[in-house]
Amino acid sequence: MSEAHSNNLAHHFETMEQQKQASSLGMWLFLVQEVMFFGGLFLGYVVYRSMYHDAFIAGSHLLNVKLGAFNTVVLIGSSLTIAFSVRAGQLGRNRQILGWLAATLVLGAVFLGVKGVEYAHKYHEHLMPGPHFHYDAAQHSAGAHVDTEAVDPHKVELFVSFYFAMTGLHATHMIIGIGLIVWLMVKAARRRFSSDYYAPVEVFGLYWHFVDIVWIFLFPLLYLIGRH
Amino acid sequence: MSETQATTVNETNYLNASSTLRSWLLTVDHKRIGILYLVTLTGFLLIGGIAAGLIRLELINASGRFFSHETYNKIFTAHGVVMIFFFLLPSIPAVFGNFLIPIMIGARDLAFPRLNLASWYIFVIGGVFGLSALVLGGVDTGWTFYTPYSSTYANSHVILTALGIFVAGFSSILTGINFIVTIHKMRAPGMTWFRLPLFVWAHYATSIVIVLGTPVIAITILLVACERLFHLGIFDPALGGDPVLFQHLFWFYSHPAVYIMVLPGMGVMSELIAAFSRKRIFGYTVVAMSSMAIAIIGFFVWGHHMFVSSQSIYAGLVFSFLSFLVAIPSAVKVFNWTATLYKGSISFKTPMVYALGFIGLFTVGGLTGLFLATAAVDVHVHDTYFVVAHFHYVMIGGAMMEFLGALHFWWPKMIGKMYPERVSRAGSILLFIAFNLTFFPQFILGYMGMPRRYHVYPPEFQLLHRMSSLGAGLLFISFAVVFGSLLWSLVKGKKAPANPWPAKGLEWETSSPPPTFNFDRIPEVTEEAYAYETLFGDEPGPTS
Numbered sequence: 001m002s003e004a005h006s007n008n009l010a011h012h013f014e015t016m017e018q019q020k021q022a023s024s025l026g027m028w029l030f031l032v033q034e035v036m037f038f039g040g041l042f043l044g045y046v047v048y049r050s051m052y053h054d055a056f057i058a059g060s061h062l063l064n065v066k067l068g069a070f071n072t073v074v075l076i077g078s079s080l081t082i083a084f085s086v087r088a089g090q091l092g093r094n095r096q097i098l099g100w101l102a103a104t105l106v107l108g109a110v111f112l113g114v115k116g117v118e119y120a121h122k123y124h125e126h127l128m129p130g131p132h133f134h135y136d137a138a139q140h141s142a143g144a145h146v147d148t149e150a151v152d153p154h155k156v157e158l159f160v161s162f163y164f165a166m167t168g169l170h171a172t173h174m175i176i177g178i179g180l181i182v183w184l185m186v187k188a189a190r191r192r193f194s195s196d197y198y199a200p201v202e203v204f205g206l207y208w209h210f211v212d213i214v215w216i217f218l219f220p221l222l223y224l225i226g227r228h
Numbered sequence: 229m230s231e232t233q234a235t236t237v238n239e240t241n242y243l244n245a246s247s248t249l250r251s252w253l254l255t256v257d258h259k260r261i262g263i264l265y266l267v268t269l270t271g272f273l274l275i276g277g278i279a280a281g282l283i284r285l286e287l288i289n290a291s292g293r294f295f296s297h298e299t300y301n302k303i304f305t306a307h308g309v310v311m312i313f314f315f316l317l318p319s320i321p322a323v324f325g326n327f328l329i330p331i332m333i334g335a336r337d338l339a340f341p342r343l344n345l346a347s348w349y350i351f352v353i354g355g356v357f358g359l360s361a362l363v364l365g366g367v368d369t370g371w372t373f374y375t376p377y378s379s380t381y382a383n384s385h386v387i388l389t390a391l392g393i394f395v396a397g398f399s400s401i402l403t404g405i406n407f408i409v410t411i412h413k414m415r416a417p418g419m420t421w422f423r424l425p426l427f428v429w430a431h432y433a434t435s436i437v438i439v440l441g442t443p444v445i446a447i448t449i450l451l452v453a454c455e456r457l458f459h460l461g462i463f464d465p466a467l468g469g470d471p472v473l474f475q476h477l478f479w480f481y482s483h484p485a486v487y488i489m490v491l492p493g494m495g496v497m498s499e500l501i502a503a504f505s506r507k508r509i510f511g512y513t514v515v516a517m518s519s520m521a522i523a524i525i526g527f528f529v530w531g532h533h534m535f536v537s538s539q540s541i542y543a544g545l546v547f548s549f550l551s552f553l554v555a556i557p558s559a560v561k562v563f564n565w566t567a568t569l570y571k572g573s574i575s576f577k578t579p580m581v582y583a584l585g586f587i588g589l590f591t592v593g594g595l596t597g598l599f600l601a602t603a604a605v606d607v608h609v610h611d612t613y614f615v616v617a618h619f620h621y622v623m624i625g626g627a628m629m630e631f632l633g634a635l636h637f638w639w640p641k642m643i644g645k646m647y648p649e650r651v652s653r654a655g656s657i658l659l660f661i662a663f664n665l666t667f668f669p670q671f672i673l674g675y676m677g678m679p680r681r682y683h684v685y686p687p688e689f690q691l692l693h694r695m696s697s698l699g700a701g702l703l704f705i706s707f708a709v710v711f712g713s714l715l716w717s718l719v720k721g722k723k724a725p726a727n728p729w730p731a732k733g734l735e736w737e738t739s740s741p742p743p744t745f746n747f748d749r750i751p752e753v754t755e756e757a758y759a760y761e762t763l764f765g766d767e768p769g770p771t772s
Contacts, residue, residue: 029439044473152468154468158467158469
């Protein structure tokens with residue numbers, strides 16, 4: 001019940017605490033539906049991976065592990081910076097919030113840039129799903145421990161479909177997240193946050209961590225497992 | 229809390245607080261948003277209803293006289309898509325849940341009022357996608373969008389419709405989140421979980437299904453659109469993709485979606501039965517928990533749609549058993565409502581006619597659902613009019629009847645006017661008769677082997693089809709009477725008192741229509757829901 005910040009207390013809430021708990025619960029529920037949203041794709045991946053084991057291993061050799069690993073580090077770093085901005089929120093320091101949000105934004109942009117480079121490579125190598133898809137076992141999957149010559153290129157195309165669907169959906173979430181960061185940065189620049197009112201930063205932090213965790217699952221599933 | 233607020237908070241209420249179009253389109257008042265949904269959804273009901281009328285018109289003749297095969301496919305798809313995704317799924321939650329949940333729990337608004345308005349806009353955008361697909365030439369996949377037809381072969385506006393459903397689903401999800409947070413965090417002092425009206429419990433259960441289920445159809449339908457747009461081959465058999473995976477994902481949502489449509493109606497039932505029997509609901513806790521049981525078990529029955537889709541018979545066996553299981557909490561509710569009637573002081577007001585109609589129709593719909601959950605019987609009647617009749621008994625006999633029951637019950641509260649009792653009651657009885665004439669013959673047709681989605685059929689089915697079409701005509705007339713008398717009351721209806729029935733519940737303790745912020749003072753709740761003995765003394769008496 002903080003009278004000093006009553007302009008941040010919406011009319012239909014009784015206390016700041018009630019308002020904060022409501023935002024937080026709302027975001028957790030949103031993340032539950034996000035889990036189900038990505039869940040459909042993960043389920044499909046698991047089903048097909050068990051059906052077409054060798055093709056999926058050949059497919060994972062198409063991906064650039066170094067770029068993937070670099071991006072993983074970048075994204076984990078952005079989770080750290082967003083955690084710092086939430087801490088700055090708890091302390092009510094708008095300038096620090098702004099700084100850490102900016103760092104998160106840069107890291108997010110780097111991730112998307114690298115992703116763009118990877119997509120461009122796939123495009124040039126005719127590895128986008130569709131009529132121009134062309135898979136050459138000797139050229140693309142050298143070093144795979146399965147018999148890539150025996151693999152049906154269509155099944156590799158299926159793997160690539162999952163690669164684009166899953167990373168594309170993940171990237172869409174990052175783009176939305178960057179939009180939200182900009183919105184929060186404007187608020188922080190106007191010194192809207194205080195130690196009583198920083199729920200938007202905290203709730204956004206939950207979202208950003210979730211997007212990060214999705215990648216933590218995507219990276220091994222798509223890039224790593226099946227590689228030796 | 230029985231001192232009704234007759235202390236004339238008069239004149240200013242949420243309806244006349246401001247009257248510009250802008251004040252409606254930018255409102256964050258949950259009551260106004262409920263009204264916005266009511267208007268939008270009535271529009272979709274009309275469109276879906278016209279499509280239904282065209283279907284029944286075509287089926288008057290065995291030879292399929294009016295439409296080509298393609299046109300007929302597009303008409304029944306339009307009927308299904310509009311009615312399910314743009315009317316029934318949002319119907320009771322978006323209109324009555326929005327309007328009533330905050331008032332029933334003693335709050336000033338939903339937890340996220342701006343998000344609530346955004347949900348309406350998102351729904352409208354989804355609707356615009358869906359309708360523009362219809363205007364541009366329609367979709368012919370059926371509302372189920374089975375792959376690979378929808379992903380590879382169909383030449384109609386699949387992408388646009390899919391996007392419409394995706395966007396509208398997002399609106400549902402946000403509403404569901406809003407309801408759950410509101411029920412957790414916004415209850416008035418003294419409003420404990422087991423003092424909540426059962427309407428609120430039903431919406432809590434529904435919201436859980438919405439939040440867990442809708443994202444699955446969202447990703448599924450999005451993948452169908454991506455398959456057409458970007459050649460992602462996730463359901464494409466040419467790449468080794470499995471169309472049956474689509475069916476699994478589709479029904480993982482679309483069976484629980486049935487409970488999204490009917491659970492809120494069950495919540496309305498509990499309010500109506502208690503109010504017009506002037507009694508506490510029999511077995512409050514069991515009724516509340518049965519909503520939760522339906523919500524949870526409902527997620528494990530989807531395979532009963534796939535008994536003939538190359539699913540293993542052992543999986544079929546398990547799904548069959550689980551489908552029987554979900555019938556138990558549904559039956560518990562029906563028994564509790566009938567037990568509430570026992571020794572009640574019953575009055576046959578219009579909402580009660582809908583409620584009693586629900587008991588009969590939902591029981592028929594539910595029991596025929598058990599026939600369909602029996603794998604061996606399902607093989608015989610799969611994809612026949614038996615299925616069509618079954619789900620219309622549940623959807624119209626259940627969800628639609630309760631939508632109308634709720635509309636009449638809370639109309640005085642929402643609009644501040646009384647509907648004309650005798651005309652509306654006549655309309656509700658006519659609707660009941662017309663409904664049965666339309667859909668009961670379809671059980672027989674289906675059992676005899678008439679497949680769904682065909683417009684040319686053997687002449688021996690013509691009599692039953694004509695009975696059904698006659699019933700559909702009568703349904704149109706009864707809907708005209710029902711909505712006509714409501715519209716009449718907007719202008720000429722008597723002014724409604726705060727508690728016209730009278731009924732228990734916080735919504736009946738504010739004025740009709742309520743003030744913008746619902747209560748002058750946040751109420752303190754001191755009694756359980758449905759404490760009708762405090763309203764009428766000991767008159768109906770405990771069943772001793």
